Amino acid sequence: MKKKVLAFVLAIALVAALAIGLVACNQTEREVNLQAIEKENIKIGLICLHDENSTYDANFINAMNEAVENLGLNKETQLVIRTNISESEACYNAAVDLVEDGCNIIFADSFGHEDYIMQAAWEYPDVRFCHATGTKAHTAKYGNYYNAFASIYEGRYLAGVVAGMKLNEMIAAGKFTAAEAKMGYVGAFTYAEVISGYTSFYLGAKSVCPTVTMDVTFTGSWYDEVAEGESATNLINRGCKLISQHADSWGAPNACKTAGVPNVTYNISTKTECPDSYLVHSRINWAPYYEYIVNSAINNTEIAYDWTGTIETGSVIVEDYGKTVAAGTEAAVNEAKAKLIAGTLNVFDTANFTVNGKAVTTYLADVDTDAAFAGDTEAIVNGIFKESFFRSAPYFALQIDGITLLNQAFGN
Numbered sequence: 001m002k003k004k005v006l007a008f009v010l011a012i013a014l015v016a017a018l019a020i021g022l023v024a025c026n027q028t029e030r031e032v033n034l035q036a037i038e039k040e041n042i043k044i045g046l047i048c049l050h051d052e053n054s055t056y057d058a059n060f061i062n063a064m065n066e067a068v069e070n071l072g073l074n075k076e077t078q079l080v081i082r083t084n085i086s087e088s089e090a091c092y093n094a095a096v097d098l099v100e101d102g103c104n105i106i107f108a109d110s111f112g113h114e115d116y117i118m119q120a121a122w123e124y125p126d127v128r129f130c131h132a133t134g135t136k137a138h139t140a141k142y143g144n145y146y147n148a149f150a151s152i153y154e155g156r157y158l159a160g161v162v163a164g165m166k167l168n169e170m171i172a173a174g175k176f177t178a179a180e181a182k183m184g185y186v187g188a189f190t191y192a193e194v195i196s197g198y199t200s201f202y203l204g205a206k207s208v209c210p211t212v213t214m215d216v217t218f219t220g221s222w223y224d225e226v227a228e229g230e231s232a233t234n235l236i237n238r239g240c241k242l243i244s245q246h247a248d249s250w251g252a253p254n255a256c257k258t259a260g261v262p263n264v265t266y267n268i269s270t271k272t273e274c275p276d277s278y279l280v281h282s283r284i285n286w287a288p289y290y291e292y293i294v295n296s297a298i299n300n301t302e303i304a305y306d307w308t309g310t311i312e313t314g315s316v317i318v319e320d321y322g323k324t325v326a327a328g329t330e331a332a333v334n335e336a337k338a339k340l341i342a343g344t345l346n347v348f349d350t351a352n353f354t355v356n357g358k359a360v361t362t363y364l365a366d367v368d369t370d371a372a373f374a375g376d377t378e379a380i381v382n383g384i385f386k387e388s389f390f391r392s393a394p395y396f397a398l399q400i401d402g403i404t405l406l407n408q409a410f411g412n
Contacts, residue, residue, distance in 0.1 A: 026201060029201040032125045032143030034301035035113045037104055044068070044079050044294070047091060047117075049110035051083035054223050055267040056248040059283050060109045060132070067290035075296070077369035087112025093180045099127055105297055106130070107290070110222070110392075111193070121145035128303070130293055132286070133193065135369040135393050138306040148289050149392035150309035153200035154314040154340050155282035157347045158333050159264050160204020162280045162318075162325060163242050166262050167209045169326035176241060178211040184235025185216045186228050186245035186252045190405075194218075196387060196394035200347050201264070202403055207352075215240055216405040225249035236261050238346030253278070262324065269320040284309065308392040311341055348385035353400040359386075365395040 013153070046064050048057040061081060068075050080101060091113045098106050099120070107130045108117045114134040121129035121142050129145045137147040144153045167181045183205060187194045202214045215235055219227040228251030232243050236259050244264040245252040250273075256263035257274040265281040287308055296303045309315025318337075321330060339345035350360045364375025367390045376389050387396045399405065 006257055030122075030143075034126065034128065034144060034297075034300065035333075037297045039071075039073070039298055040069060042071075042073060042078055042294060042297065043101075043103045044073075044290075045095070045101070045103035046079070046081045047085050047094050047098070047106065047108040047111070047113065048081065048083045049087065050223050050248065054248040055079040055250070055265075056222065057083065057095060057109060059267040060107075060286055063286035064107075064290055067287040067294070070287065071291060071294055073294075085113070087116075089116065091116035092119050095129070099124050104128065108132070108292075118142070118145055128293065130289075133393050135391060139368050141305060145269075146293075146303050146305055146307065147392060148307040148309070149388060149394070150284040150313075150315040150387045151311070152282065152284050152316055153196050153347050153394065153396070154311060155284075155318050155385050156197050156200040157204035157340075158318040159244070159280055159282040160201040160206075161208055161333050161336050162204075162321075162329050163201070163244065163262070164205035164207065164209035164212060164263050165326040165329045165332055166242060166279060166324075167205065167212060169207075170241060178209075181209055181212045182238075182240050182243070183212060183214040183242045183244065184232065184238070184240030185214055186231045186235070186243065186247050187216055187218045188222045188247045189220065190218055191302065192397045193394045194246045195399070196396035197266075198244075199353075199396060199398070199400055199403065201244055202400075203352060204336075206263065206402065207336070212402070214403045215406055216403060219247055221247075223248040225251040228252045229255045232256060233259070271320055271322050275323060277324075277338060279317060279325050280321050282318045285315050288313050288315050289322075299363070303315065306392045308388050311337060331332065346384045348387055348396060350380060350383050350385060353398075353402075355398055355400055357401065360398065363398065366388065366397075367391045367395055390398055 027065050041389050051059045052058045068079050082094045090128040095106055096342045105128045110133050111133045114131055117129050117131050121144050125144055131147055133149055134147040135371045137145050168366050171412045198216050205212045219231055228247045228249050232252040232255035243256050243260045246266055253263050253265055253270045256277040262279050263277045264279050267283045269281050270278045365377050365379035366373045366375055379385050
């Protein structure tokens with residue numbers, strides 16, 4: 001009897017193993033047969049983490065409206081925007097709802113949306129799914145799921161040049177000494193995207209104001225107006241003479257307005273609302289990517305799994321100078337921009353920074369993301385840290401000298 005039971009159990013196990021193997025085989029061999037879509041049949045879905053009150057999401061929404069207009073699509077019938085979709089199952093549900101509503105191109109705008117968008121992409125192989133700031137498309141190779149970002153570190157660097165020029169002006173005016181030229185930066189999380197951003201901003205400022213230092217604090221949220229405002233105020237109270245941020249509310253700009261401290265913003269201009277403190281802003285312009293995807297769908301051409309926008313594609317923007325920028329600022333930015341385009345200037349040239357007093361000659365970046373976020377790709381080539389080169393989403397995570405982190409409780 002025991003032998004019969006054992007045989008029965010083994011048979012059941014074998015059937016289960018075969019079933020699992022078939023599922024795995026089917027997943028591996030899944031075919032995606034994307035078809036060209038007539039322009040009048042294009043319908044776009046956009047999934048946003050927050051709404052227009054978030055400077056980050058507003059930037060995506062504004063760019064989408066621009067792209068739809070440029071493409072000659074009907075905003076009322078060919079675009080559906082879903083806002084306040086959390087980084088949870090709600091994202092998957094929103095994606096499914098958009099498919100059922102007829103959307104054949106779907107974008108999601110936040111890092112934490114990725115796994116849920118991938119789930120929907122797997123289940124709907126005839127729909128093109130695109131995700132900003134994600135990391136997995138180039139290794140997953142679903143056939144209908146794509147990541148995109150931009151070399152915004154170059155935009156941050158140029159915005160840093162604006163900041164450094166302002167510091168020099170204030171030093172020359174006797175407002176503080178060169179040794180007291182300290183900036184503050186409000187970050188959301190200790191992710192590579194934020195680290196890359198504040199480091200490139202600092203290096204831009206340092207390129208014209210060599211004595212500058214910077215304090216960085218983190219809020220643990222992409223959008224928390226109170227925390228961002230309080231963080232900016234704390235940085236100002238610590239002696240920071242200028243503030244920038246990678247967080248998505250008006251908290252930091254409003255704190256700078258109140259304190260009368262110069263502010264470099266991200267994603268949105270506060271020139272009208274904060275005329276005496278606003279200097280400039282940098283942002284990713286997503287319109288070129290949206291247009292690229294739509295045109296690829298119309299023509300049924302191949303879409304890059306991992307797309308990086310640049311200054312030359314119109315994806316990296318530094319614009320709308322405030323009235324209080326230092327004399328010569330725009331010329332300095334244009335000169336640096338021309339060098340970036342020509343390749344004679346590299347933001348993360350290791351000759352321009354140290355870590356713990358030492359030059360950096362090697363760094364394994366987390367490019368092919370796994371659960372442990374283990375480094376897998378040598379990112380330094382001929383003395384240059386090649387950010388957004390091996391993958392569009394940032395992977396620069398070095399903590400360079402001159403920047404002090406006030407808290408590191410948030411992030412992975």
